Amino acid sequence: MSEDVEVEFEVGVGPWVGPWPTDPRYDPELLARGDRRNVVDRYRYWRVDAIVADLDARRHDFHVAIENWQHDLNIGTVVRNANAFMAAEVHIVGRRRWNRRGAMVTDRYQHVRHHETITDLVGWAHAGGLPVVGIDNLPGAYPLESVVLPRRCVLIFGQEGPGLSDAARNACDQVYSIAQYGSTRSINAGVASGIAMHAWVRAHAAPG
Known part of the structure; x- marks a missing residue:
């Protein structure tokens, strides 16, 4: 017997686990609270200006x-x-x-x-x-x-x-x-x- 099950998907990732990265492209606020933005994994926890700069190069x-x-x-x-x-x-x-x-x-x-x-x-x-x-x-x-x-x-x-x-x-x-x-x-x-x-x-x- 099967029944419809509603599954909720949470976008993004939660707070950073482990030692924080030292790369300046990372946003401390996002590292602390998680990153729920609609961005590809490459840009998780990155600051907006850092993402734009990376895109500008390509x-x-x-x-x-x-x-x-x-x-x-x-x-x-x-x-x-x-x-x-x-x-x-x-x-x-x-x-x-x-x-x-x-x-x-x-x-x-x-x-x-x-x-x-x-x-x-x-x-x-x-x-x-x-x-x-x-x-x-x-x-x-x-x-x-x-x-x-x-x-x-x-x-x-x-x-x-x-x-x-x-x-x-x-x-x-x-x-x-x-x-x-x-x-x-x-x-x-x-x-x-x-x-x-x-x-x-x-x-x-x-x-x-």
Whole structure:
């Protein structure tokens, strides 16, 4: 006879057992009370600034940008994906404020830069030799599945519903589409960003 048993899982680790490490990257407060953060084991008990510094030494060559004209709730997911795939930076174009709930605190570890307009973003990108690559299912877009994304680039995503604005479309050096097979017209920026970043990783990054 079997019965459903509800099992509770506790995230992270408890207080450090044994002599404390002397490495300055460790946080005394976390060593004392435990580390319940959503971080990989490598970073258990580390200070936030120490984690960011370690990530900075290994970040990938692509950036991610998303337009924020309507307080898109997908921005948090884009930031979380950028952290997972170790993007160099996330760029938010438009309104400075965004809903951080979907980021699940990963914005502490991910560099986020703000640009007032698409012109500002493109000017920044081109000054650094970075092509701006739009990801949107637009007429004339090349299938993402048939290309290799540039190693150094800015991947830009539009908002839920309208997708990339006209200004963003016109400013892109290239636009790629993601193949879809169902009835919906589009997928949201959170999902699209994960697909595009993974395409970049498959082309340019070593196995995790």
